[in-house]
Amino acid sequence: MSQAASQTSRRTLSLVRTAMDLDRPSLFLVTAQILLIIGTFAGFVVQSTLTMLFLYGFLLAAAVGWVTRQALTAKVVTFLMTAATLSTLGLIGVFLILEAIPVVRHAGLDLIWPFGSNEWSSTQGQFSLVPMIWGTLLTTIVAIVIAAPFGVAGALFISEIAPDWLREIVKPAVELLAGVPSIVYGFIGFTIINPYVGNLLSINPGALFAIGLVIGFMALPTVISVAEDALSAVPESMKDGSMAMGATDWQTMKSVSIPTAFSGISAAVLLGVGRAIGETMAATVMISHSRRLPKPELYNAFDSTETLTTLIAASYGHVTPGELFWSALFAAGVLLMVIVTGLGIVSELVEQRMHRKLRGGQ
Amino acid sequence: MADNQFGSSADGVSRRKFIAATGALGTMAAAGCLGSANESSDTDPLTADGSSTVYPITNDADSLWNGNPPADDQEYWGPGQYGIDTDQNLADYWAGLYGFEPTEERSVPPFSTQVALSHSGTGVEGVINERVDIGDASSTAESILGSDHEELDNIVDHVVAVDGQPIVVSREIHDAGVTQVTGDELRAIYKGELTNWSELGGPDKEIYSVGRAEDSGTDTAFRSNLYGDPEEPIDPDTRKGQNQQVATLVEQNDNAIAYIALAFVEPDGATPPIGLELDGTLYEYGTNLGAKEYPLSRDLHCYTYDGTDKRESAFLNMILSEFGQTNFVEPNNYFKLPPERREEELSKLADQA
Numbered sequence A: 001m002s003q004a005a006s007q008t009s010r011r012t013l014s015l016v017r018t019a020m021d022l023d024r025p026s027l028f029l030v031t032a033q034i035l036l037i038i039g040t041f042a043g044f045v046v047q048s049t050l051t052m053l054f055l056y057g058f059l060l061a062a063a064v065g066w067v068t069r070q071a072l073t074a075k076v077v078t079f080l081m082t083a084a085t086l087s088t089l090g091l092i093g094v095f096l097i098l099e100a101i102p103v104v105r106h107a108g109l110d111l112i113w114p115f116g117s118n119e120w121s122s123t124q125g126q127f128s129l130v131p132m133i134w135g136t137l138l139t140t141i142v143a144i145v146i147a148a149p150f151g152v153a154g155a156l157f158i159s160e161i162a163p164d165w166l167r168e169i170v171k172p173a174v175e176l177l178a179g180v181p182s183i184v185y186g187f188i189g190f191t192i193i194n195p196y197v198g199n200l201l202s203i204n205p206g207a208l209f210a211i212g213l214v215i216g217f218m219a220l221p222t223v224i225s226v227a228e229d230a231l232s233a234v235p236e237s238m239k240d241g242s243m244a245m246g247a248t249d250w251q252t253m254k255s256v257s258i259p260t261a262f263s264g265i266s267a268a269v270l271l272g273v274g275r276a277i278g279e280t281m282a283a284t285v286m287i288s289h290s291r292r293l294p295k296p297e298l299y300n301a302f303d304s305t306e307t308l309t310t311l312i313a314a315s316y317g318h319v320t321p322g323e324l325f326w327s328a329l330f331a332a333g334v335l336l337m338v339i340v341t342g343l344g345i346v347s348e349l350v351e352q353r354m355h356r357k358l359r360g361g362q
Numbered sequence B: 001m002a003d004n005q006f007g008s009s010a011d012g013v014s015r016r017k018f019i020a021a022t023g024a025l026g027t028m029a030a031a032g033c034l035g036s037a038n039e040s041s042d043t044d045p046l047t048a049d050g051s052s053t054v055y056p057i058t059n060d061a062d063s064l065w066n067g068n069p070p071a072d073d074q075e076y077w078g079p080g081q082y083g084i085d086t087d088q089n090l091a092d093y094w095a096g097l098y099g100f101e102p103t104e105e106r107s108v109p110p111f112s113t114q115v116a117l118s119h120s121g122t123g124v125e126g127v128i129n130e131r132v133d134i135g136d137a138s139s140t141a142e143s144i145l146g147s148d149h150e151e152l153d154n155i156v157d158h159v160v161a162v163d164g165q166p167i168v169v170s171r172e173i174h175d176a177g178v179t180q181v182t183g184d185e186l187r188a189i190y191k192g193e194l195t196n197w198s199e200l201g202g203p204d205k206e207i208y209s210v211g212r213a214e215d216s217g218t219d220t221a222f223r224s225n226l227y228g229d230p231e232e233p234i235d236p237d238t239r240k241g242q243n244q245q246v247a248t249l250v251e252q253n254d255n256a257i258a259y260i261a262l263a264f265v266e267p268d269g270a271t272p273p274i275g276l277e278l279d280g281t282l283y284e285y286g287t288n289l290g291a292k293e294y295p296l297s298r299d300l301h302c303y304t305y306d307g308t309d310k311r312e313s314a315f316l317n318m319i320l321s322e323f324g325q326t327n328f329v330e331p332n333n334y335f336k337l338p339p340e341r342r343e344e345e346l347s348k349l350a351d352q353a
Helices: A002-021 A024-045 A051-068 A070-111 A130-161 A164-177 A182-201 A208-232 A236-244 A249-260 A262-278 A281-286 A308-315 A324-361 B002-036 B055-067 B090-096 B120-128 B141-145 B150-154 B171-175 B183-190 B217-227 B243-252 B310-320 B322-332 B339-346
Strands: B046-050 B113-115 B134-137 B155-164 B167-169 B180-182 B208-212 B238-240 B256-259 B273-278 B281-283 B297-305
Touching (some): A130 A164, A182 A208, A182 B243, A236 A249, A281 A308, A308 A324, B046 B310, B055 B090, B055 B134, B055 B155, B055 B310, B120 B141, B183 B217, B183 B273, B208 B243, B238 B243
Parallel strands (some): B046 B113
């Protein structure tokens, strides 16, 4: 803790010292770069014709700075790049919320309150996101019921059971899986899984179960590689200790590796949940877009409805900008962002906890 | 020594980086120049975007236009067949009516055309934002934008054809004897009140009702035609964005009902049509589906913004002509505009040169 604090104060000091020690041309260059890039941004926002001029000015200042004061320019440019990334993120959030305001004004809490009418009918001006939230929840639950056991089993096999040569093949293969474009999964889901599940169970296409199945497999690589990292991070000494006590490999895995890596494994599953919630393409081609709660029972995962992501994907094309429907799509976006960010933060916290615990244990 | 080495290598890097940076700067400057030179000229490509229902018409027109076949090409042009007396190439002739210079070359029209495929709403929105010249829509801009939209007065509606929407069912349902429905039954099906085919004299199977994307042109037209109110809420089991997807669904399932553009009906294939009885009249595919009174029909629109300029007029004039109606409308299974309506549409175009 104190180590981190002293590092922060040292960096701040060094930054102040750098600023104090600057000679006039350097100071001029730095100020010019910062002002010009702010000008570019402002010009872009108000759609000024000067935007490009400011941008060229900044590039010129950066180029001159790179030639004459390389170290300083590097500091400034890396700082500006980081600032740009963060402000883009912030602006997306602000924009989403601003665009979602009209529908929130119109529908109020009914937008997400599950005990109202739960009706979505854009022509009637009824905008309840509850069917979509419920659809997202059901598909995610199915996905995680698939991804968690398969993912943890895969991670355990790769890190503890597989011989070296096999691990060398399987690990990159799993990571390659993560690179398969989601539309490919979706297309397979649409052409093979939907009809197959439909014929097998005599249900209509687009069952939330089938979609959950597909996105569960899509989330697998994420779960496997994060869980595998967590399992490999368990110190050898702990496992050796267990072996030395006469425990078998499986007993060591069961009683030492998994419990120690437990929070890391939970983080992996949570990241998988985030991936499943945010998945759009595969679900869009498979789902029915009917926007009502599943029937006959709420938890009937073999009926179909709509999810938050597929609502946006299926509607953006023909909804007129500025309408309440349009604003409702942004509200769905805000909800998604809040949920996924929340999951990300929780999994980050869980992971940190594990690292602290491991350090403390050593 | 070490210092020296470091110094020289840093210099090397900076020089290289400098050259790279100048190169990048130059490229961006050039791109900026090109980007700003977009004043519209008479020979810019004519662009269209919008409804998948209107797309086959404008797309076929686009293909022939860009092909610019000579007059002696009887298959693709042959003006004599349509009572047109000219020996010019196709696009040369139609553009020439509006004062464009002929190129007299195959594949080189006086100005080219580009047709994109999306949704009615996108087409209307695109034409208002002047992203495209022509916005294809399968329902009126009024029903898409709302009757109080400020831009409604600035767009011009050109009706190019009429589309009848037959009701189709899965092959299995048709073969089991369901060959017609009444208006009331159809309304109940799409309201989710009638859910089993046995209630219509069919097999004991759930009805799988296929609708179109919420608020799309087809969806709006369907609701307004069948229920008499474009804002009537309906509750289909699934909604699809495009005719192709609807056809696939009807084909993949053995219990589906859908309304679909005429072009996607296959009487002996996977999407057999069924009759619709409304107010005592039975409308059937192949007999009176094209009648003006058929309730599930709608006009197909090409919208232009701020009047209709010469390029747009030249292209639309070709589609509205006997040649265009025969070659672009009929083969796509839409109904040709009757002569008096065609006169009315032609009067909205710019004056010919």
